[in-house]
Amino acid sequence: MVKVINAENITLSYSNNETIINRASFSVDSSDFIFVTGASGSGKSTLLKALYGALKPKEGSLIVGGVELFGVSRSKLNFLRRHIGIVFQDYKLVKEWTIEKNIMLPLLINGYDKSVIDNQVESLLKHVRLQHQVGKYPLELSGGEQQRVAMARALAHNPIIILADEPTGNLDEYSSQLIWNLLESANEQLNMTIVVMTHHIPEYMKVNYRHFHIDKGNIHEVT
Amino acid sequence: MRSLKNHFSLIIALLSILFSIQTFVVIQRALEAYEQNLLKNYSVVVVSKNDIDKNEIMLMDSSIVDVEKLSPDSVIKRLNTGINSKNMELLKLTLPRFYQLKLSHYPSPEELNKLTENLLFNDAIMKVESFSKSHNTIYKLLFLFKNVILVFALVVVIVTILLIFKELRIWQFKHSERMNVMGLFGAPIWLSSAVLFRLAIVDALISSLFAFLIFSYLSSQKFITDEFLNIGIDVVVFDKIEDTLFLLGISIIVSIILAVMIVLGHKEEA
Numbered sequence: 001m002v003k004v005i006n007a008e009n010i011t012l013s014y015s016n017n018e019t020i021i022n023r024a025s026f027s028v029d030s031s032d033f034i035f036v037t038g039a040s041g042s043g044k045s046t047l048l049k050a051l052y053g054a055l056k057p058k059e060g061s062l063i064v065g066g067v068e069l070f071g072v073s074r075s076k077l078n079f080l081r082r083h084i085g086i087v088f089q090d091y092k093l094v095k096e097w098t099i100e101k102n103i104m105l106p107l108l109i110n111g112y113d114k115s116v117i118d119n120q121v122e123s124l125l126k127h128v129r130l131q132h133q134v135g136k137y138p139l140e141l142s143g144g145e146q147q148r149v150a151m152a153r154a155l156a157h158n159p160i161i162i163l164a165d166e167p168t169g170n171l172d173e174y175s176s177q178l179i180w181n182l183l184e185s186a187n188e189q190l191n192m193t194i195v196v197m198t199h200h201i202p203e204y205m206k207v208n209y210r211h212f213h214i215d216k217g218n219i220h221e222v223t
Numbered sequence: 224m225r226s227l228k229n230h231f232s233l234i235i236a237l238l239s240i241l242f243s244i245q246t247f248v249v250i251q252r253a254l255e256a257y258e259q260n261l262l263k264n265y266s267v268v269v270v271s272k273n274d275i276d277k278n279e280i281m282l283m284d285s286s287i288v289d290v291e292k293l294s295p296d297s298v299i300k301r302l303n304t305g306i307n308s309k310n311m312e313l314l315k316l317t318l319p320r321f322y323q324l325k326l327s328h329y330p331s332p333e334e335l336n337k338l339t340e341n342l343l344f345n346d347a348i349m350k351v352e353s354f355s356k357s358h359n360t361i362y363k364l365l366f367l368f369k370n371v372i373l374v375f376a377l378v379v380v381i382v383t384i385l386l387i388f389k390e391l392r393i394w395q396f397k398h399s400e401r402m403n404v405m406g407l408f409g410a411p412i413w414l415s416s417a418v419l420f421r422l423a424i425v426d427a428l429i430s431s432l433f434a435f436l437i438f439s440y441l442s443s444q445k446f447i448t449d450e451f452l453n454i455g456i457d458v459v460v461f462d463k464i465e466d467t468l469f470l471l472g473i474s475i476i477v478s479i480i481l482a483v484m485i486v487l488g489h490k491e492e493a
Contacts, residue, residue: 052407054491074412081409094401106408153408 001029003063004161004193005051010060012046020046022217023060030160033187033207034195037222038214044197047214048165051195052084053077065160082110085154085192087179089166091146093138099149100125100134106157124152128182144175151182161193162186169199180205230426232393233478236386237430240477241470243379245438248469249460250372254365256456258329261361267324267335268293269342270350274320284341286326286334293321319349331366332359387481394419394485402489416486423478431471439463 005028012021020043028034038044049055050062053069062069067080085106086092093102100121107117125131128148130141138146147167154162164183168176184207186192201211211222269280277290295318299311306314330338335358339351398419405415441447442460451458 078409078411081407084409086407092404092407094404096401105405109405109408109410109414157408 003027004030004032004065005195006061006063008061010050010057010062012043012050012055013058014046014055019058019217021050021214021219024217024219025060026212026219026221028193028195028210030193031187031191032193033184033209034193034212035201035209036195036197036212036214036219037199037201040199042214043217044214045165047219048163048195048197051163052081052086082106082157083160085157085159085162087147087150087154087162087164087167089169091138091143091150093146093149093153095138097137098134099130099136099138099141102138102149103152103156105153106159110157112157120156121152124156127155128152129178142175144171144178147171147175147179148182151179155182155186155190155192158190159192161195164194164196164198166198167196168202176202177204230422230429233390233423233426233481234430234433236390237426237474237477238433239386240383241430241434241474242437243383244473245434245461245466245470247372247376247379248466249458250375253451253456253458254368254372256451256458257454258365260456261365262326262329265326265329265354265358267326267338267342267354268352269322269324269348270352271320271322271345271347272349273347275322275345275347277322279345280322280324280342283345284338286328286330286338287324288327289325291323291325293323295321329362329365330358332362383477387477391481391484391488394481395488398485399489403491406491412486416482416489419482419485420479423482424475427471427474427478431467431474434470434474435463435467438466 005026007027008025009023010021010025011019011023013019036044036047046055050057050069051064053064053072056072057070060070065080065083067076069077069080072080093099094105097105103121103124104117107120112120122131125134128151130145130148130152133141133145138149141149147170151167154164162183167183168179171179180202183194183196184205187194187207201209212219213222277292280290281287295315299315299318326338332355335353335355339353342348342351398416401418402415438461447460448458451460
């Protein structure tokens with residue numbers, strides 16, 4: 001199995017020097033579906049930031065998609081991010097762009113042709129059941145719909161890994177289930193590696209997943 | 224409508240900057256024209272015991288650009304009461320020589336004193352008439368105008384800087400979300416800031432166009448040109464090619480600086 005993420009003794013902290021994650025080691029294989037749980041403030045979002053390079057490890061080695069994030073350059077980080085899809089609890093959509101433009105963003109960054117982009121956006125809108133909302137802006141949609149747009153954007157460029165931070169935290173049961181189904185199908189059908197930070201793991205998950213738990217700065221796998 | 228609103232705030236800021244700059248330029252031009260006008264009607268008269276070469280006088284001070292020997296005929300004519308021509312020629316030879324000096328610029332009282340000193344250094348020169356009393360009054364008035372304009376320019380610069388910083392904060396707020404999101408998906412800085420630069424250039428073009436229309440209209444108004452003609456000067460209020468290019472340049476530079484500052488000041492959320 002190819003290791004998509006490999007962390008060895010990583011320490012994560014912000015500028016106030018308070019250690020959030022302390023000398024943690026773990027690895028994630030290609031096509032794994034990972035849940036990372038922990039109480040509020042335990043460091044789930046901090047770990048996620050480290051995984052997409054927004055927070056550099058203070059110590060240790062963190063390799064994501066073959067890129068060492070300890071002391072990574074901006075250009076290498078951009079290269080890595082072009083192969084990652086990210087979903088946030090607060091969606092992080094560009095409000096002044098239509099939903100199609102939001103979805104096509106990773107494709108534009110990766111330099112796809114216009115015809116490919118148009119086809120991909122159309123098929124993704126169908127996949128997330130938003131084809132009837134074409135031309136609308138994010139704020140014209142419900143929270144669940146905005147998160148589906150964010151999911152479509154995360155899937156658009158066929159990333160090797162999808163990182164999700166509390167993707168259903170603000171959603172009702174119906175929308176939550178849709179998001180989990182989308183993540184499951186991305187893992188099962190497209191072999192994408194999925195890492196989800198969440199408070200709790202939904203009971204109806206059918207996919208075989210691994211479960212990491214963060215407690216007092218330590219990360220351990222729950223078996 | 225949404226797009227127009229996005230453009231409007233910067234266009235207004237840029238337009239006020241361009242308006243202030245062009246107003247300053249026009250006043251500066253008027254002042255320069257007025258100074259030239261004063262210089263045209265101003266000269267220093269030198270009285271000498273004997274003939275001095277024009278070039279020799281010009282070498283006495285670098286501000287002298289032309290020397291004209293004044294003919295004594297008009298003075299002699301007034302004295303011509305029964306004097307025969309032989310005596311008249313003799314009288315002409317005994318009269319002092321008068322020279323009118325033209326200067327390169329309208330001198331300050333200090334420069335005028337220095338010029339008088341330099342001229343009197345030559346033994347042949349008996350007197351230098353610089354009409355200093357009326358010169359000093361006019362010069363002080365001109366100096367006051369210049370200072371007022373300088374203060375005005377300073378105020379414009381301060382207001383401009385404040386406007387730019389206000390706009391900078393608005394832009395930073397407006398564009399940081401998009402730049403952050405683009406950064407999350409690996410967009411290089413030139414791509415995530417491309418919209419910003421495009422907006423900056425478009426706004427610069429629009430504000431220059433508005434400035435062109437406003438000043439073209441104002442320069443075609445008779446009452447404005449008449450105001451200048453009344454004080455004896457002819458000023459170009461707005462040169463449609465030169466001034467438009469100047470304002471366009473200023474506008475593009477200001478908005479590009481604004482965009483660069485936003486890009487440099489942008490920090491990824493962590």
